[in-house]
């Protein structure tokens with residue numbers, strides 16, 4: 001006889017509120033890459049979204065909302081970051097492109113290299129293109 005699965009409310013130690021999420025029931029379990037079945041709680045977010053969240057993530061506080069929480073945090077921090085980046089003249093529109101990341105290191109080297117090093121860097125760059 002297989003053991004009866006514990007109700008999700010028991011797994012969550014009777015808690016029903018986790019930051020912006022309210023547990024309203026259990027979602028179908030999800031089989032993960034390691035082959036183990038993981039139990040998910042169906043939650044209603046403060047913003048009204050219904051999301052299924054791995055119950056451990058709720059207990060550990062890793063999942064606090066449907067995603068609107070980090071979106072809010074991003075909305076608050078993004079203008080500051082943009083201001084900082086623009087001040088340092090990294091990119092005019094304040095976004096960090098992957099190209100920017102790739103070339104930052106190289107630019108630094110070029111700015112601080114002497115003639116021989118510069119030729120070496122240019123050669124390496126030409127080969128990588």
Ligand SMILES: [Zn+2]
Nearest residue numbers: 045047066068
């Ligand atoms: Zn939300």
